[in-house]
Amino acid sequence: MHSALGVPVLPVAVGLASACGPVLLAITARRHTGPRRVGQWLLALGGALAAASAVVGMAGLFPVDHPVHQPSPRPDLAALVAVGMAVGGLLLCAGLLRLPGAAHDAAAALRLVLDGLVIAAALWFVGWVLLAEPTRLLGGYTPKGCLALVLATATAAVAAGLTFIVAVRSRSPRHGLVLAGGGVTLVAGCGLAIAAGVCRAEPGLAVFGAALLPFGLLVVAFTSRAPDPSGGPDGDVIRRGTAYAFLPMVAMAVSAVYHLVVGGTFSIFAVLAGIVEGFGLVARQYLALNDVRGYAGRLAEREAHFRELAHTDPLTELANRRGLLRALQQRHERADTPFVLLGMDLDGFKNVNDMRGHDVGDAVLAEVGRRLRTNLRPGDLAARLGGDEFAVLMRARPAEAERVAERLLGVIGSPYGHPTGEVFLSVSIGVADNADAADVETLLRNADLALRYAKQRGKNRVERYDVAYDRLLRRRTTLEHELRGAIERDELRLAFQPVVAIPSVRPVGAEALLRWHHPELGNVRPDEFIPLAEECGMIAKLGSWVLHQACHQLSRWLADGHDVWASVNVSPRELHAPEYVNQVAEALRAHRVPPQRLVLEITEHAVATDLDELIRRLKALRSTGVRIALDDFGAGYSSLGQLRRLPIDILKIDHSLVAGPDPVRAVNRRGRVFAPMVDVVVRLGHQLGLQVIAEGVTNPTELAAVVESGCGLGQGQLFGWGVPAEHLEAMLEAATSPGARLIPAPRPPADDLPRPAAGPEEMLRTVAGAGAEEMLRTGAAEEVSRPDAGPADLPRPVTGREGSGSRPAGDDTGPTAGPTADRTAEPDSPSVQNAGSVDSAREIRQA
Numbered sequence: 001m002h003s004a005l006g007v008p009v010l011p012v013a014v015g016l017a018s019a020c021g022p023v024l025l026a027i028t029a030r031r032h033t034g035p036r037r038v039g040q041w042l043l044a045l046g047g048a049l050a051a052a053s054a055v056v057g058m059a060g061l062f063p064v065d066h067p068v069h070q071p072s073p074r075p076d077l078a079a080l081v082a083v084g085m086a087v088g089g090l091l092l093c094a095g096l097l098r099l100p101g102a103a104h105d106a107a108a109a110l111r112l113v114l115d116g117l118v119i120a121a122a123l124w125f126v127g128w129v130l131l132a133e134p135t136r137l138l139g140g141y142t143p144k145g146c147l148a149l150v151l152a153t154a155t156a157a158v159a160a161g162l163t164f165i166v167a168v169r170s171r172s173p174r175h176g177l178v179l180a181g182g183g184v185t186l187v188a189g190c191g192l193a194i195a196a197g198v199c200r201a202e203p204g205l206a207v208f209g210a211a212l213l214p215f216g217l218l219v220v221a222f223t224s225r226a227p228d229p230s231g232g233p234d235g236d237v238i239r240r241g242t243a244y245a246f247l248p249m250v251a252m253a254v255s256a257v258y259h260l261v262v263g264g265t266f267s268i269f270a271v272l273a274g275i276v277e278g279f280g281l282v283a284r285q286y287l288a289l290n291d292v293r294g295y296a297g298r299l300a301e302r303e304a305h306f307r308e309l310a311h312t313d314p315l316t317e318l319a320n321r322r323g324l325l326r327a328l329q330q331r332h333e334r335a336d337t338p339f340v341l342l343g344m345d346l347d348g349f350k351n352v353n354d355m356r357g358h359d360v361g362d363a364v365l366a367e368v369g370r371r372l373r374t375n376l377r378p379g380d381l382a383a384r385l386g387g388d389e390f391a392v393l394m395r396a397r398p399a400e401a402e403r404v405a406e407r408l409l410g411v412i413g414s415p416y417g418h419p420t421g422e423v424f425l426s427v428s429i430g431v432a433d434n435a436d437a438a439d440v441e442t443l444l445r446n447a448d449l450a451l452r453y454a455k456q457r458g459k460n461r462v463e464r465y466d467v468a469y470d471r472l473l474r475r476r477t478t479l480e481h482e483l484r485g486a487i488e489r490d491e492l493r494l495a496f497q498p499v500v501a502i503p504s505v506r507p508v509g510a511e512a513l514l515r516w517h518h519p520e521l522g523n524v525r526p527d528e529f530i531p532l533a534e535e536c537g538m539i540a541k542l543g544s545w546v547l548h549q550a551c552h553q554l555s556r557w558l559a560d561g562h563d564v565w566a567s568v569n570v571s572p573r574e575l576h577a578p579e580y581v582n583q584v585a586e587a588l589r590a591h592r593v594p595p596q597r598l599v600l601e602i603t604e605h606a607v608a609t610d611l612d613e614l615i616r617r618l619k620a621l622r623s624t625g626v627r628i629a630l631d632d633f634g635a636g637y638s639s640l641g642q643l644r645r646l647p648i649d650i651l652k653i654d655h656s657l658v659a660g661p662d663p664v665r666a667v668n669r670r671g672r673v674f675a676p677m678v679d680v681v682v683r684l685g686h687q688l689g690l691q692v693i694a695e696g697v698t699n700p701t702e703l704a705a706v707v708e709s710g711c712g713l714g715q716g717q718l719f720g721w722g723v724p725a726e727h728l729e730a731m732l733e734a735a736t737s738p739g740a741r742l743i744p745a746p747r748p749p750a751d752d753l754p755r756p757a758a759g760p761e762e763m764l765r766t767v768a769g770a771g772a773e774e775m776l777r778t779g780a781a782e783e784v785s786r787p788d789a790g791p792a793d794l795p796r797p798v799t800g801r802e803g804s805g806s807r808p809a810g811d812d813t814g815p816t817a818g819p820t821a822d823r824t825a826e827p828d829s830p831s832v833q834n835a836g837s838v839d840s841a842r843e844i845r846q847a
């Protein structure tokens, strides 16, 4: 096959045609970067080497000096071609593996190579059994004694095995990759044909191979140019199918047995194929095991991560309840060191949510978590149990833990900065010691009990668990249960404590105070059941009942011609309920009570919340015509600035200002007893145009001081305790009866505040009848509450048949008879005089 010029046409044609593929691959390689560029270059080089080997083979088969002759077998040349083809084939295989979508890293490529080798060895072995003695499937074409063929067939088997494994293992879409693999296999097959043609001196076979080679190279060049966009081997060892791995072994085993059965023997190459298969499988197994180990390790890490998440509160990143329980359990099992659990609950956190929104609430909770984390020693554990509940588990003795808890009060209690304004909060803490608890549940319960006790005792404090709390808790649970049906069972009553004009001491108003008499529990102290009602959400129901009863009674007094007003206490919760204004209007309408006859008393506690909101609520209430009194003024919550802004009508001076030791000792320039604080507050109230009531007047000395201050209204033990409505009515009647003689107080000098000139005796002489004057003369003002002094004798407010609420706080062993029964015990402290009102702040303080 030569031209007239002696140029070997066939080799040149083969060379030129085969060069197209590598050239295209080289051009593509130059356009790319990274692994793809390397892959393209490897393909180009492999293709070029294959093409060159083919040219060498064809040139050897058709030499220039023997243009037309029967070529002789050339094993040496065939070996050269086979080696060139083998190297070219390996480069092509390497290029295939570097194409995007084949193997993302060296480890994945190694696994593909091993899998490919296992399949290749099986293919080669099965092929060898079929072609070699004794089967000789190709009959006369069976190659004999040509080493080159062994190498060429091995190259083709490796290319085919690798293509198969890439096709099986890579993810769809994988057409480009599979076609490129097919091209590589075709090139290796062509190399086999050329080497066989050269080795056996069969030009037809060699020409066939040489003619197909350019197509194979072009297939590689074109299909590798646009690789599949999102291919890549499936790295998940669990999801990946592995059934195909059995096929090569089965094929080898079957063909080996068959070979033996038909009387064949195994050449060294067959044994080598078996060794490659064996080592390939073992290596693959080893890597698979490593993969599984890595996978299991990652699973374990993930599991640990999720387990940790399950024990963590996402908002604060502290432990959650589950995390705390786990830590408690661990500490409890070790039981070598003493430990303490602090139960914590933010005070009034609901207000933060309600007034400032949940986002601010969340920010505050997260900050509480941060403060706890940064204020504990290493090894101590802070947890958020849910809502505004936290806990701290610390290795410490109880006394030490109490000190830490006291410190945490300050840490949590300092203001929380927020762009919308600072948030102020406090926290209550219960301390429980593991020595008092047999198990973790008991420890948790003890901490909770101590915490609840801290809440009951006024919040913002630390309480240590005491066994007595169990009893308290049981009682509390009973009370809560019984209180729910108290209205329906008709166990509640109102007592009315008179408010008197000073100095006439004529009853002009009455504060409605709630009393509960339970058939089995007896008289339940208001400071016990009212905070409970607040906590269990019953305060609105009780408040509504009180409002209606008070209006009902007031309407009866007014219908009987008495000039009197009544006041009811309003809890902060009721005040902030949007429907409360309508409830008040409805009660006034239902009982036909003129609005100005009803006074709603709010405590300074309500002022501690959002002032603007409070002002809006109070204005709405006042628009119904009722009057508003600020109770307990001077007890410590409201500032003078707030007082100026509040839309109120009456100021009630807290009993602590009236009844303290200082007021009774002070004497003014005129030699009269006076109370400096009361003096100041009365002046302030009058300047603001308010009526002022002095609360907690217990004796004539205090009355004298109140009179000296110019205060126009008084309330307290001296004028009467809470009594049933009919007793108060008797007082009202006595005060207006013809026998009553009121001594008017002289008007104060124009340049001074209103000040009566009369002393206490003169004041008390305002009550009717000589009996009263006699009592005053003997200085027995306290006698007014003596049980044997009946309301018919005196228009004095207090009689011996006062209602149940007139008993002093702390005494729950009273008579259990009905509302008119004598249950009075003389109180010994002015601080208890108002116990029984729906006035949670005061009740809590008293508790």
Ligand SMILES: Nc1nc2c(ncn2[C@@H]2O[C@H](COP(=O)(O)OP(=O)(O)OP(=O)(O)O)[C@@H](O)[C@H]2O)c(=O)[nH]1
Binding pocket: 315, 345, 346, 347, 348, 349, 350, 351, 353, 357, 358, 359, 360, 361, 362, 365, 386, 387, 388, 455, 459
């Ligand atoms: N912002 C926010 N609020 C929450 C979350 N979980 C619960 N809360 C609110 O936290 C408040 C907890 O209120 P309580 O503890 O019952 O009441 P409190 O006002 O703190 O009253 P005391 O505990 O008696 O002082 C409720 O209003 C819940 O709706 C939370 O994840 N984020």
